[in-house]
Amino acid sequence: xxxxxxxxxxxxxxxxxxxxxxxxxxxxxxxxxxxxxxxxxxxxxxxxxxxxxxxxxxxxxxxxxxxxxxxxxxxxxxxxxxxxxxxxxxxxxxxxxxxxxxxxxxxxxxxxxxxxxxxxxxxxxxxxxxxxxxxxxxxxxxxxxxxxxxxxxxxxxxxxxxxxxxxxxxxxxxxxxxxxxxxxxxxxxxxxxxxxxxxxxxxxxxxxxxxxxxxxxxxxxxxxxxxxxxxxxxxxxxxxxxxxxxxxxxxxxxxxxxxxxxxxxxxxxxxxxxxxxxxxxxxxxxxxxxxxxxxxxxxxxxxxxxxxxxxxxxxxxxxxxxxxxxxxxxxxx
Numbered sequence: 121x122x123x124x125x126x127x128x129x130x131x132x133x134x135x136x137x138x139x140x141x142x143x144x145x146x147x148x149x150x151x152x153x154x155x156x157x158x159x160x161x162x163x164x165x166x167x168x169x170x171x172x173x174x175x176x177x178x179x180x181x182x183x184x185x186x187x188x189x190x191x192x193x194x195x196x197x198x199x200x201x202x203x204x205x206x207x208x209x210x211x212x213x214x215x216x217x218x219x220x221x222x223x224x225x226x227x228x229x230x231x232x233x234x235x236x237x238x239x240x241x242x243x244x245x246x247x248x249x250x251x252x253x254x255x256x257x258x259x260x261x262x263x264x265x266x267x268x269x270x271x272x273x274x275x276x277x278x279x280x281x282x283x284x285x286x287x288x289x290x291x292x293x294x295x296x297x298x299x300x301x302x303x304x305x306x307x308x309x310x311x312x313x314x315x316x317x318x319x320x321x322x323x324x325x326x327x328x329x330x331x332x333x334x335x336x337x338x339x340x341x342x343x344x345x346x347x348x349x350x351x352x353x354x355x356x357x358x359x360x361x362x363x364x365x366x367x368x369x370x371x372x373x374x375x376x377x378x379x380x381x382x383x384x385x386x387x388x389x390x391x392x393x394x395x396x397x398x399x400x401x402x403x404x405x406x407x408x409x410x411x412x413x414x415x416x417x418x419x420x421x422x423x424x425x426x427x428x429x430x431x432x433x434x435x436x437x438x439x440x441x442x443x444x445x446x447x448x449x450x451x452x453x
Contacts, residue, residue: 134162152355158204165206167212177419178208178446186224187212187313207419209363209446210313212411214239226307234311234411238384238400240424243412246311250304250407255370257300259438262291268335269325287331288429291324292299293440305396308442311376312364312411317448320441322368327377327437333429334393335382338362339421360447363415368440373404376433381412383424396430417448 132154145159159165168174182190183203187210190202205211212221216235221234221244228251234244266289295301300320309316322405342358345351355361366377377400382390387399400409400449414425429437 129200132162134158144247147331163204164258172357172359173404176356178359180204180206181208182211183210183313196212205417207415207417207446209415209419211242211413211417212244212312214242216246221385223311224373226310228303229307232311235303237402237410238381238412240384240386241381241412241414241422243381243384243400243402243410245402246409246411247309247405248407249307249409250368250370252407254300254304255407255438257298258293258322258324258440259327259370261297261301263292263326266324266326267291288325288327288333290326293324294321295319305444308366308444312366312444314364314444314446315448318363318445320362320443320445320449323441323443325437325439325441327429327432327439329433329436330431332431334426335380335390335395335426336393337414337421337423337426338365338441339425341421358421359419360446361415361421362443363413364412364444365410365412366442367410367412368442369404369406369408369410369438370440371404371436371438372406373432373437374434376431377404377435377437378402379404379410380428380430382428383426389423389426393428394423396428401430404439419446 131144145157145162147153161409163429165180165413168177183205183206184190185201185203188362203213212234215221217236217239221236221237223232223234224230226232227382229249232246232249234246237243237245243399269288269290293301295305305319305389308319339361340355341360342352342355345355378396380396380399380401382395382399384399390398412425412427416422429439
């Protein structure tokens with residue numbers, strides 16, 4: 121039996137940022153040759169320069185347009201569009217505001233539609249992600265245990281109370297608490313195309329009249345936690361971080377309680393963190409989720425993902441944060 125190595129030629133055209141064609145080059149179907157041509161010659165992805173990047177930054181990864189990770193089988197690439205993400209994890213392309221992407225066969229809900237509501241930051245809405253019976257179980261498990269919400273304090277804020285920014289109540293509902301929670305974890309992984317191992321437990325939230333959460337970022341900035349060695353180690357100096365927020369709405373709200381993205385479209389940071397007047401605001405709607413990305417495709421945090429939970433003016437807002445990281449989580453995180 122003889123073994124042959126195929127060095128058939130493969131023409132590759134690169135579109136940096138998914139839009140602008142850099143160049144076309146030919147390469148063999150050898151994995152090493154292919155990745156060198158794409159990453160170094162066509163897209164010119166820089167090598168990590170600092171010690172933490174070299175140690176912790178994920179390598180670029182290839183995906184199909186539907187979010188399937190491509191490993192080492194280069195032969196499947198012929199006549200196909202392939203996404204390369206420098207940050208190593210799949211991100212749904214927004215395309216344009218109003219664009220609808222069909223995500224097929226999500227666990228327990230079948231096909232769901234991601235509708236783009238902002239390109240900068242990248243934000244989607246998904247109707248009917250949750251079921252009423254699921255919401256009932258989650259609230260039954262969580263409501264008796266609510267406590268004032270906390271925040272991770274940045275440098276210079278160590279002595280300030282969490283209520284300076286956030287006045288809701290919270291319960292962290294572990295996925296092991298009920299099969300329904302595990303089902304939603306599976307559905308979340310199907311929706312965002314990132315494994316369950318990257319998810320935090322859901323943070324269940326209750327906002328009563330006037331309660332709010334000021335403008336903030338969900339990812340942890342290494343620059344703003346230089347005095348917190350435990351935080352820096354936990355986030356691997358910024359290279360392990362919250363990548364996606366899937367924000368659940370578990371009630372309708374008579375008035376207020378919107379989720380505001382103040383910098384949508386590239387707007388400057390508002391002068392006050394309590395300001396919900398600029399950018400776009402998403403109204404709470406039971407069973408709906410908002411999906412937004414705190415990290416850019418290159419693996420860096422996106423400061424444009426600044427957002428707020430605006431004050432509830434009438435009624436009660438019941439919601440939940442399901443955070444998905446760019447790397448697997450551990451019990452120590």
